[in-house]
Amino acid sequence: MEPTRTVVITGASSGFGRGTALRLAANGxxxxxxxxxxxALEALAEACGDAIAVVxxxxxxxxxEKLAKAAIAKFNRIDVWINNAGVAALGRFDDIPLRDHQRVLQTNLGxxxxxxxxxxxxFRQLQSGTLINIASMLGRTPSPYYASYCASKYGVLGxxxxxxxxxxxHGEEGIHICTILPMAADTPFYEHAANYTGHTLHPFPIIDAEAxxxxIVAAVDAPRDEITVGLPATAAVLSERLAPGLVHRVTGVVSHQLQMETAEPAAHAPGSLHAPVAIGTGVHGDIRAQLEAEAQRSRR
Incomplete structure (x- = not known):
């Protein structure tokens, strides 16, 4: 009988991290x-059973380093490490304070x-292990108003x-590096993002967080080099390969129209960049509900 495997998950207090933790806990x-x-971490650890929380x-x-030591002290080894923590500062590049851009890079890439x-x-000591890095489709196809976020995700892929x-x-075939490339998803990410656009946030398209x-859960057992999630992501990768210039122009125009011309006005908000916030501790967020409410108001 194989020993129970140990998984480290960063950014576990909400969104993909929380959902992955609950799913893996159910699988033992x-x-x-x-x-x-x-x-939020302590509550999640209690819900997951054989888990520890490390701020x-x-x-x-x-x-x-302390996180890794805590994992080994408790469970003797690490089999899978999931780099999931991420933040964002959205808006015109020069409207966003430089310290906020630096914070995005420090967290998402650093x-x-x-x-x-x-x-x-x-993993090299064990000659086995799986590293899963959560990137983004914005690490393949850029979008205006996400400059430092795109830079960080391009860096993760590289x-x-x-x-x-x-x-x-070095012939180290027992160690796997997997990157996950999701599209925008309905998680608390947008509640936590610093918003300097002057408008409510309007990502498109939105996919379900469960996908x-x-x-991520599949990659724990069957890691692949790169995994895109959903048909829009697959189409974006193919389009980027065939006609990158056209794709960049079209996504730039569409993203600008949705974010700066269609979206409702909103005050600047610091989000969770420099300090955690109490809101948004679930797997799912409120971005879909917000977009639907705005669409209804625009039809009146």
Whole structure:
């Protein structure tokens, strides 16, 4: 009988992280849950059973080292590490404070570098393990008003590709690097994002969070180099390969119209960039409901 596997999940207090934790707990995994919100983490760990909560700022290398040590102290090993934590600052590039752009990069890319570093050191000792990095379709096809977010996700894809090359060069076939590329999904991500657009946020298209969680859970058992989630993502990847210039022009025009011309006015909001917020602790968010309400108002 194989020992129970241990999975570390960052950004576990809501969205994809929370949904993945609940799903893996139901399948009997040991879980190490990381995020900035201690109370939400503790409640999730209790709901998951054999799990521990470790308050972690993924952009801080010391915190990530402590996370790995806590996992090994409790469960003796780490089999899967999921870099899921992410933040965003949305708006015209120069309207967003530079410290906010830097924070996005520190968390989304720096956090993945930190997590990948400690995970791979451990996996190389075992000569086995799976590293799952949550990227985004915006790491393949950019969008206006998401500049630093796109930069961070392009970086995640480049990091993952380079790590695969290293592992292949050394014949380390027992270690897998998987990147997940979701489209915009109905999670609390948009409630947590810093918004400098002057409007309510209008991502498009929106997919169901459960589809992304399905892909992450599947990658735990059957990792693949790169997994796109949903037909829109698959179509975007194909279009990007065939006609990148056209795709960038079209998505730029459509995204601008939806975000800056169609969306309702809204005040600037700092989101959860620099400090965690109490709202948005579920798997699903309220973005679909917001968009439907705005659509109804526009038809009146």
């Amino acid at each position: 995994f040991n879980l190490v849950l990381a995020a900035r919100r201690g109370q 972690t700022e993924v952009g801080n290398p010391d915190d990530v 956090g993945v570098v930190n997590g990948s570093h400690v995970a791979l050191r451990h 990091l993952s590709d380079a790590l695969r090359q290293e592992l292949r060069a 992304v969680i399905d892909a």
